[in-house]
Amino acid sequence: MGRLEGKVAFISGGARGQGRSHALRLAEEGADIITFDLCAQLESVEYPMSTPEDLAETVRLVEGLDRRIVARQADVRDRAAVQSVLDAGLAEFGRVDIVCANAGIMPITGEQAKADLAWHEAIGVMLTGVYFTLEAAIPAMIEGGRGGSIVITSSTAGLKGLMKSVDSMTPGSVGYTAAKHGVVGMMRAYANALGSHGIRCNTVHPTGVNSPMVVNEAFGRYVEEHPDTADAMQNILPVPMIECYDISNAIVFLSSEEGRYITGVALPVDAGMTAR
Secondary structure, eight states: OOOOTTEEEESSSSSSSHHHHHHHHHHHHOEEEEEEESSSTTTTTSOOOOHHHHHHHHHHHHTTOOOOOOEEEOOOOOOOOOOOOHHHHHHHHHHOOEEEEEEOOOOOGGGGGHHHHHHHHHIIIIHHHHHHHHHHHHHHHHHSSOOEEEEEEEEGGGSSSOOOOOGOHHHHHHHHHHHHHHHHHHHHHHHHHHHGGEEEEEEEESSSSSTTTSSSHHHHHHHHHHHHHHEEEEEEESSSSSSSHHHHHHHHHHHHHTTTOOOOOEEESSHHHHHH
């Protein structure tokens, strides 16, 4: 029996990358999945974003693990759309126990990062979108009376400032940093408010992860153009980046009985990067 047998997880940004990894890893441990993704391009993002075909592949892979999944296209910035996805999952499964507020973008490269829209899309997806994701699920978690686990994906950029020059301080990069710091405050507020219901809330803070958001031509060029920022992103352990499942394993731990007394914690999964 898996560590999450009989539980249901609500995951934003599940079409590929970390979100897909979380869906698969939680499914391996016995959870059924409710997930959604935009599956379209945002103007502030230079690299190719996920597609409907990516989301369909997540569905195929979860079902291949003999778990059930409800997956929809939805914009995390649209509160009604997020609620509709959660409601569809509740209609299918009758419960929600785990929330992974994972949806994220990297609007820091190219000319589009210098437009004010990059700030708004960063905050919209990674701060407002986290709020909408949590608010959709929390009433059902409280009503279920079984407690639960909320894990918000922040970043090492949510624990320290990584931009080391004025040139790198664009609306997109500052918006990214602000959002990733902002969800830490949100996590602490929800951890306090939900503790009496047995609902725990934590953040995870990855270093660079081997995912399409980082492993692309645009980000590779950005690192070359901003060597001071690239140096600030170096890890202590001798790895250039970690894998999606390293974050997924942390989420499984935090959401299982093994993490039952962990709440209000900002957990780096960063190969030591924030200790440099």
